[in-house]
Amino acid sequence: MGRFRTILTDIWRVRSGRTGLVLVVLILAFALLGPLLSADPNKINVADRFLGPSLTHLLGTDNLGRDLFARTAVGTRSALVISLAVVSASLFLGSILGVAAGLLGGLGDRLMLVVFDVVSAYPPVILALGIVALYGTGYWNLLFVVTILFIPQFGRVARAQTLALRSQSFIDAERLLGLPPYRLIWRHFIPNIIGPLIILASMNIPVVITVEAGLSFLGLGVQPPAASLGTLIKDGYIYLNQSWWPTIGSAVTLSLATLGSTLFGEALRDAADPKLAGRIRL
């Protein structure tokens, strides 16, 4: 807990970290409380279509007269849920694969690297487009596809960390003392490599949000009538000549969410690992 507080203080101390933290808290509050405070996001009222912002409809209404504040809040919530789910799943699977590759060495290691390379040889959006189109759209398919896209990154980092750790003498000592491999992995490898992986995960959250919104924008992600920031922007885009409000509300929310989580992620990286501070990593 002490370390957690130190990191939080460090994030707060930097201006960009402070901005990020505030934005993240605001977005979280919007996603959690917004749906509770507002009308039914799927309630259609055609008479009230394309209204501008007002007290009853804070962000206006869309082409079917649905309340955009409620829909944007629900969309933000689903963006956050999806990004957290995807990042945790790819963190988990990527770490297993990466640690396995690092410990196995030799041919297995090489093979794993080639697989990572092949998956990352496809531009992410394009590969996701292909897989979703082939296997159908849907919530779980979306999660599955985006998770696959992010596994190689975590895998590579986990592997590199494992390699660095494997040659250290305390690992040899534990091995000589007869610690079984699973205990060795659980007690020594996981705690020692998890730091950079969590930082990577936090930096990937905005990326996942963007990918999800992009796929939903193309009609390949979250399906209507469920709201996602991507589908909201798309709906707004279709009716641009009638009203700008639907696009603006969702686009600004999306941009603020990605901006906030990026600033927060970078501040977290700098706070947790001062060696990396100020450097930009690819």
Next chain:
Amino acid sequence: MTAGWVRFLALRLGAALLTMAGAILLLFVLTQFVPGDLITIMLGPRVTPELREAFAERMGLDKSLLERMWLFFSHAAVGDFGTDVISSRPIREIVLEVLPKTLQLAFAAMLIGGGLGLLLGCVAALRPGSRLDTFLGFASVAFITTPSFVVAIFLLLTFSLGLGWFPVTGAGDPNDLGDRLAHLVLPASALAIGWIGYIARLVRASLLEVLSEQHIRMMRAYGVPERRIVGRYALKLAVVPIVVVVGLGMGELIGHAVFVEIIFARPGIGSLIYNSIMTRNYPVAQAGLLLIVFVYVTANFAVDIVNSLIDPRIARSLDLRGNS
């Protein structure tokens, strides 16, 4: 041209070929698990048995899995993707026809991103810690994090629909260079925004690193003007990482071109893949995907070569690293 460099070259080339082969295999495996019957999808539910058979033979669907895999692989490796069922034109022709449009878009975006990014990065690095530097740093992050399709929509709204400065959609008259350029400005800018921010941060960071080195301090001590130090000496070193980023970013850029091409209704490889996926014309989508992977792998290979020429240590360190 040392033996080590040749070895490096061979290893990188091998890795590139292996990745390409893996990508082809991955695509084949993916298409094997498509739910539903491919023939029904392509020809519709009321197809006659004779037509079915003829189509299956033409597509090689009557052969065993391994045979099909080999057929797909050997054809894809030489760029032969058969004939499009819908337009009866060779697929290779269809794909290669739109590739230049996407490449123009990508290069234009790189030019805008690289140029403006370099400029903003230098401005920020010359006065580190100043208000301008802070502002540019913040703006860069905002540029990076705003999704390209959001930028595209707002550029379209403001400059095409609102102000009417630029044409709304399409790629312009192919015989009119001015018209084509006018059609290129907004899509390329939308694609470039993120790169402006990214390259600006990169230039700032690497310029500051170079400026703190001993030989630059030496020059300062001798009274060489700051402008001359940056322009003549520091920038040359600071630009090196940009080459890497620009090369590696090519694939991502082409991936994001999908959004921009769809929003601006611009023909290109991205919109071709999207449209053929939407109409379930898988062979064309496959060919498009592989072409993009090919461009990406080639760009990566080129970056590796350029890098090793700029910095010979990279080729030598390969053995120490043991991996890519």
